[in-house]
Amino acid sequence: MDFSARTLPSARGVPTALVLALTLAACAAPPPPRTLSPGEQCLADLGAHGVRYELAAVPASSGPCAVVNPVKVESAGVPWNQPAVMSCALADRVDRFFTEAVEPLARRHLGAAIARMDNFGAYSCRREVGQAGRWSEHAEGRAIDVSGFVTADGSRITVEQDWSRPGPRRDFLRAVASRACDYFSVVLSPDSDRYHYNHLHLDIGPWRLCQTRARTPAARSLSSTIDSRASP
Numbered sequence: 708m709d710f711s712a713r714t715l716p717s718a719r720g721v722p723t724a725l726v727l728a729l730t731l732a733a734c735a736a737p738p739p740p741r742t743l744s745p746g747e748q749c750l751a752d753l754g755a756h757g758v759r760y761e762l763a764a765v766p767a768s769s770g771p772c773a774v775v776n777p778v779k780v781e782s783a784g785v786p787w788n789q790p791a792v793m794s795c796a797l798a799d800r801v802d803r804f805f806t807e808a809v810e811p812l813a814r815r816h817l818g819a820a821i822a823r824m825d826n827f828g829a830y831s832c833r834r835e836v837g838q839a840g841r842w843s844e845h846a847e848g849r850a851i852d853v854s855g856f857v858t859a860d861g862s863r864i865t866v867e868q869d870w871s872r873p874g875p876r877r878d879f880l881r882a883v884a885s886r887a888c889d890y891f892s893v894v895l896s897p898d899s900d901r902y903h904y905n906h907l908h909l910d911i912g913p914w915r916l917c918q919t920r921a922r923t924p925a926a927r928s929l930s931s932t933i934d935s936r937a938s939p
Contacts, residue, residue, distance in 0.1 A: 746776040749795040758783045758802050763792045765830065765848070772832035774848035784810065786823050793829035794848040797911055800890055801851060804909075808886040813858065816879035823857040825865075827906055836902050844893070850910035867905035870897045881919065883907070888917035 743751060753760055763777040776795040781787060783798060784805035793801075805824065813821045830848040835841045844850035855865035869876040884907055887894045892915055895908035899918040 746795065749776060749799055750778070752799055753778070753795065753802070756783075756799075756802055756806075758798060759786075760798060763830075765792065771842040772846045774830060777830070777848055784824070785821055788823060788825040789828075791826055791829040791851060792848060793851060794911075797829065797849055797851060800911055801909070804887065804890040808890065809856075809883055812879060812882045812886065813856070816875045816882060817858060817862075817864075819858040819860055819862070821856050822859045822861075824853065825855045825857070827852040827854050837900070844910040844912040847912075849912050850893075850908060852906040852908055854906045865905070866897065866907060880907075884919035888919065892916075894919060 759781040760778040763774075763779040765772075765774045765777040774792070774794050777792055778795050778798050779790050779792050780798050780801075781790045783802035805821075809824075810821060813819060829845065829851040831843065831845040833843055833846060835843045854867070855863060855869075857863050864876045864879065866880060870880055871877065884894060884896045887907065887909055891909040892912050893908065893910045894917050895903045896919045897904050899908075
């Protein structure tokens with residue numbers, strides 16, 4: 708197309724040269740930014756929140772052990788004792804839970820900041836423990852097992868040692884488990900069964916169940932009624 712000044716019509720009262728400049732500017736305008744897919748947006752959110760992660764290599768599968776948008780997380784809020792592979796959605800939820808719930812609870816009950824979160828792992832291609840035939844939420848990277856925390860002064864709080872021992876550590880762990888029910892679909896604790904004597908199971912699967920003594924009996928009973936099938 709010939710953009711010479713002789714072929715361009717002039718708006719009334721507007722110089723032809725200005726019309727030419729505006730036309731060329733419109734042609735050179737950059738395209739609108741591309742809309743991110745949900746998976747890309749999740750990864751962008753992790754980066755924006757300071758989560759340390761890398762894309763994870765999970766064996767491709769269309770079966771029960773496929774993980775949507777897998778990441779290998781080293782820290783979320785604070786460093787972890789070991790990296791854990793999980794879905795991006797779970798990583799984002801754990802990060803929010805730690806920042807919004809765990810840190811304030813630690814300052815309230817322990818008078819200290821959390822310096823590390825300990826976990827037993829997340830992704831694991833296996834069936835549920837104690838439930839023949841059903842696949843675990845760990846198999847899709849939608850569950851993590853939290854075993855304890857380390858405070859800034861070096862004190863170590865563990866579910867195995869401190870869940871039942873009276874004191875601020877017990878109160879902290881039970882408050883954490885209770886608040887977890889507001890962030891995760893299923894929360895299992897030492898109150899649930901013998902398989903969870905040393906960790907909190909947190910998942911974002913399709914079932915709903917909150918099993919922690921810190922919740923009121925009515926709330927626990929209602930959760931169990933909603934879905935008694937939920938388990939790790």
